[in-house]
Amino acid sequence: MVNPMPDNQSHPDMSAGAGQAELPIKVQARDVCVSYSGKQALNHVSIDVPDRSVTAFIGPSGCGKSTFLRCLNRMNDTIEGAKVVGSLKIDGLEVNDKSVDPVVLRANVGMVFQKPNPFPKSIYDNVAYGPRIHGLALSKDELDAIVEDSLKKAGLWDEVADRLNHPGTGLSGGQQQRLVIARAIAVNPEVILMDEPCSALDPIATAKIEELIDELRENYCIIIVTHSMQQAARVSQQTAFFHMGNLVEYGTTEEIFTNPRDPRTQDYITGRFG
Amino acid sequence: MALSKTAHIVTAYGEELDQLNDELARMGGLVETQLTAAINAIVRRDAGVAGEVRQREKQVNAMHVDIEKRVLRLFALRQPLATDLRMTISALKISTDLERVGDLAKNIAYRAKDLSAYPALGLMDRVERLGAIVIQQLHEVLDALSSLDVEPAIRVWRADDEVDERYNALVREMLISMGEDSSLVEPGVHILFVAKNLERIGDHATNIAEALHFMVTAAPLEADTPPAS
Amino acid sequence: MTDTADIPKLRQAISDHLPRRYRAEMRFRVAGLSAVGLAVAILVLLVGSIVMQAIPAFTVNQLVLPVRLESDLVDPQGDGSEASLRRGSYGRVLQEAVREQFPGVRDRRQLRTLFTLYTALNSTRLMDEVLADPGLVGETHTFRMPIADDLDLYLKGRLVQDRTLETAGRLTVAEAGRDFELTSSAADFEGLRDTVSNLLRAEAASLDTRAEQARNRAEGQTGEDREDSLYEAGRLSADADALRAEAELESGWVELSDTLPSILVETGETHLRLTALSADGRSARAESLLGDETGSELADWSLYVIDTPEARRRVSDQLIVWTRALVDRGLVSLDFNTALFANADSREPELAGVKGALFGSILTMLITLTLSVPVGVFTALYLEEYAPKNRFTDLIEVNINNLAAVPSIVFGLLGLAVFINSFGLPRSAPLVGGLVLSLMTLPTVIIATRAALKAVPVSIRQAALAVGASKTQTVFHHVLPLAAPGILTGSIIGLAQAMGETAPLLMIGMVAFIADAPTLGLEGLTQPATVMPVQVFLWSDGAERAFEARTAAAILVLLALMIGFNALAIYLRRRFERRW
Missing domain, CATH: 1.10.3720.10 (MetI-like)
Incomplete structure (x- = not known):
């Protein structure tokens, strides 16, 4: 189902299928190519990601899934020698446009990383940092409300309400990751990118994060990169399989995991990679 | 398993899937033998197959349990996905069908003993014909299973209509015969049961064909499914 | 893959290796520990030696003198103004204060020596004190100033080797012209006499060796060189003989020079330096360094010996005597050296x-x-x-x-x-x-x-x-x-x-x-x-x-x-x- 020649302009599988047709398209990519210091990392990726759902990117290491994720909030800008071409629109707005300030973009596109990375500050300050630098709260009360709301959305409020001024780094790994999600939510993003958010967590913490992701789906467009096929199957509605910088297959999660059409996807998810 | 050309990275996983497949093929073979033996017994009015049939029936049941166990184990430990998932699920369904076929064949064989007490019936060649078709159906679908070929499976699925027609004709004629000659009622009922069982076996063969079709193509076998040619 | 039969052999090989590995580990630890130990020892040695050297610098012996601030010296214009006070002769004031302690010193040369008890720079400090409190003019003020550095070291026992000897007899001091005759009722001078004789003999022996060397040298020489060497040998031999004669007390006396230990007799305020010791060990001749009291049958007297000869040290017997007298009078006190932290650099x-x-x-x-x-x-x-x-x-x-x-x-x-x-x-x-x-x-x-x-x-x-x-x-x-x-x-x-x-x-x-x-x-x-x-x-x-x-x-x-x-x-x- 994937065209063998990446420069071919026809992309048969840009949308995940008829089942998601009623959801509006949030992220639209057309022929996105990324190279690091001349080395091609992503070849002509075109994809439509619907809003209010979870889309999982799977694929072997170095397949370009994280690279693509980093295009969405222009984190590639921070990497020396990274070059992004092609059209990438969020809500119809070109992300790579000169007029788009990456700072504004990143407030709109939150990101959660592989290793929980809370700031070495208090739990409160961790969540309040984003609203503070963006000037989202006019008073202390407003800020308190944002912090409480974000922590509640991240399912962490009950666990930390009585120790908001304790250091965020003192929490357990799973709590830290939820704190980081709360920090991302606090600036009111529309898209949340997650780069292997559970790879450093135990199964119970992972389950909590997955539950959280499922709840957040109601309000956000979530894109998650994961190495765990089971996780992709559990949390996502759409799954995209990347291989060697190409988007090989994109479809509903059910279809990808029961009847992948491309033999590469087939081999990858059944553990036959060659 | 030939659904994928490449081997599993985890060798043991691949081996388990292969073993499941082999076990299913062995079970199919055994059930086929059972059915052939049962029909032969009916046709030859052989009353002495019961012991042999009971022995095989036990084997078939044990195989069914074994396949169930293997499937359970694969789900718990390997979490099969895509083709492996469909294969495992289908294996479970097919083994259940085969077990039912085994049961029905056993019942036919037991009828042979009862029938041998009556004089030979003129309709026996019709029964023999029906049996031959059903054996052919089962054989073809099992062949298709071992070669993972959808085409014969679709053929088998379509050919089930013929089995049904022949069964209906047999029932009609039998009822007419029984109406004309009341002495035929007792053996006729036995014959009807045998025919009914053969018809059921034909249905199981189509079930297996459907499972095989889903396993290979991930799509259900429906009336509008085009012939795989 | 290894055959199963090889496994016991492998295990054996591993356990055979173990002791060697443990030994290597042990050696490494010992090496590390000794390196640390050495480093610590060197550090302790370094800091220890610096501290030991530094200790005397943290204390200082100060002269505590009553100073009469005569108004005509300190305030030449007589109006008590700062300009006037700045022109006062504070050096003179200090000199007067010291002279007062030793009224017997009149000789110019001696006075100059007396004023080396302290540094003239101290007058600046005295001026500062007066400027700070002009009311002091005309009064007697107690002024503290550090004693000269060499005397400070002497008082800390770091300059010379000295000892005080016990005396058994009663001492009679009689005037003999400008000198004094000392006689003790016991043989108090006997030990000193022997010490001096031994020093002289040792000196004579070393002169003999040098004479011998000169003679040996002459053997290989000719002409003028040979004559010079022979002459030198002769002179050295003669000197040695003279020293031996002195040591053997042939004249009944042995003369003390500045190349021999200084022997001081202290009776009360009088300090006498021995110039000759008699053969009998009971009497000696002496000159006065401070005071000139005579008396007979004195019981309270002591012998103070400075083993470092006067010629080989930086302070003279005279200065030492004055310092000791000041200490006896309680005019010297050992204080913390505030100057070390309160002053900038100085030549003194x-x-x-x-x-x-x-x-x-x-x-x-x-x-x-x-x-x-x-x-x-x-x-x-x-x-x-x-x-x-x-x-x-x-x-x-x-x-x-x-x-x-x-x-x-x-x-x-x-x-x-x-x-x-x-x-x-x-x-x-x-x-x-x-x-x-x-x-x-x-x-x-x-x-x-x-x-x-x-x-x-x-x-x-x-x-x-x-x-x-x-x-x-x-x-x-x-x-x-x-x-x-x-x-x-x-x-x-x-x-x-x-x-x-x-x-x-x-x-x-x-x-x-x-x-x-x-x-x-x-x-x-x-x-x-x-x-x-x-x-x-x-x-x-x-x-x-x-x-x-x-x-x-x-x-x-x-x-x-x-x-x-x-x-x-x-x-x-x-x-x-x-x-x-």
Whole structure:
């Protein structure tokens, strides 16, 4: 189902299928190519990601899934020698446009990383940092409300309400990751990118994060990169399989995991990679 | 398993899937033998197959349990996905069908003993014909299973209509015969049961064909499914 | 794969190897421990020896003299004004005060010796005291001043070898012309007589050896050389014979010269120096050094022997006698040496202190701190966080690393050429010193800061960027606070290094004798000053023996300063250190 020649302009599988047709398209990519210091990392990726759902990117290491994720909030800008071409629109707005300030973009596109990375500050300050630098709260009360709301959305409020001024780094790994999600939510993003958010967590913490992701789906467009096929199957509605910088297959999660059409996807998810 | 050309990275996983497949093929073979033996017994009015049939029936049941166990184990430990998932699920369904076929064949064989007490019936060649078709159906679908070929499976699925027609004709004629000659009622009922069982076996063969079709193509076998040619 | 049969063999091989591995581990541990032990021992030895040397410098023997501030001497214009007081002859006042203690001293030469009990520079301090309290004029004031450095050392027992002998008999002192005849009822002088005889014999023996050597030399020589050698041998032999005659007391007396130990007899206020000892061991001839009392059958007398001959020491018997008399009168007190910290440098060890160098160091370090830390930190920040990676920045990086390895004297040359010659800044000033040391410290600060910045995990930067912080916000809110402990440590190490530098200061005139401490303030920055390590260097070169102890004391002060700096670094690191 994937065209063998990446420069071919026809992309048969840009949308995940008829089942998601009623959801509006949030992220639209057309022929996105990324190279690091001349080395091609992503070849002509075109994809439509619907809003209010979870889309999982799977694929072997170095397949370009994280690279693509980093295009969405222009984190590639921070990497020396990274070059992004092609059209990438969020809500119809070109992300790579000169007029788009990456700072504004990143407030709109939150990101959660592989290793929980809370700031070495208090739990409160961790969540309040984003609203503070963006000037989202006019008073202390407003800020308190944002912090409480974000922590509640991240399912962490009950666990930390009585120790908001304790250091965020003192929490357990799973709590830290939820704190980081709360920090991302606090600036009111529309898209949340997650780069292997559970790879450093135990199964119970992972389950909590997955539950959280499922709840957040109601309000956000979530894109998650994961190495765990089971996780992709559990949390996502759409799954995209990347291989060697190409988007090989994109479809509903059910279809990808029961009847992948491309033999590469087939081999990858059944553990036959060659 | 030939659904994928490449081997599993985890060798043991691949081996388990292969073993499941082999076990299913062995079970199919055994059930086929059972059915052939049962029909032969009916046709030859052989009353002495019961012991042999009971022995095989036990084997078939044990195989069914074994396949169930293997499937359970694969789900718990390997979490099969895509083709492996469909294969495992289908294996479970097919083994259940085969077990039912085994049961029905056993019942036919037991009828042979009862029938041998009556004089030979003129309709026996019709029964023999029906049996031959059903054996052919089962054989073809099992062949298709071992070669993972959808085409014969679709053929088998379509050919089930013929089995049904022949069964209906047999029932009609039998009822007419029984109406004309009341002495035929007792053996006729036995014959009807045998025919009914053969018809059921034909249905199981189509079930297996459907499972095989889903396993290979991930799509259900429906009336509008085009012939795989 | 290994055959199963091989497995026991393998196990055996592994266990055969074990003892060797344990031994190797043990050897390594022992080696490590002994290295640590050696390092500690050397450190203890070093610090211990410095402390031992420095101890005498922390105390000082002070003369506590009643000083009559006669108004005609102190206030020549008689109006009590400051100008008048400044013109007073305070030197005369001090001289009068000392003469009062020893009224018997009249001879000019003797008086000059008497006034070496102290340093004339002390009169300045006396003037300062009078200026501070003009009411003292006409009064008798108790003035404390440090005794001359050599006498201070003598009192601390570090200058000469001396001993006091027990006496058994009663002493009769009789005048004999200008000298005195001493007779003891017991053989109190016998031991001394033998000591002196033995010294003379030993001297004669060494002369004999030299005569022998000269004769041997003559054998291989001809003509004039031979005659010279023979003549020398003859002279040496004659000298030896004379000494032996003296030692054998052929005349009944043995004369004491300044190459022999000094023997002093002390009776009350009278101090007599023996000039000859008689053969009988009971009587001696003596001359007076202080007082001239005679008497018979005195029971209260003592023999004080200075084994170091007068010719081989820096203080004469006369000065020692005066000092001992002052001690007896309670006019000398051993005090803490406040001058060491309150005074700037001086030619006179007893007045020299580290204050000037300390202030100079503080001022210099202030300049270095305010220049090198901000400039270094911001340079590193820019290079690490903002600068594009290209050939130009690579070149800058290489040059910074090279700069850290440039010999420090080169920076001194640069300072001389740029700051003094081109900019016309004053020589010897802490301002210039600080500028030069800043240049020297900058590479260290930059390198340490860059290392600290590099150590901040990428995840923290990503976290900040991902919530929409700008580059600058990321750096100042997160990266810099996390790098702060490293930056502080690096900067303080750099500053400590700069504080111990002398070479670059050589070129800009800070290695110099500067008698006034700079003021601690803005104006102090341009006043001539020196720094602690320079002070150590200057004192270690001082001719007076008292400087030896003061050098060690200055080293201790410098070490204490360094330890203080490092303690501050550790404290700050602990304070700012955060885990992530």
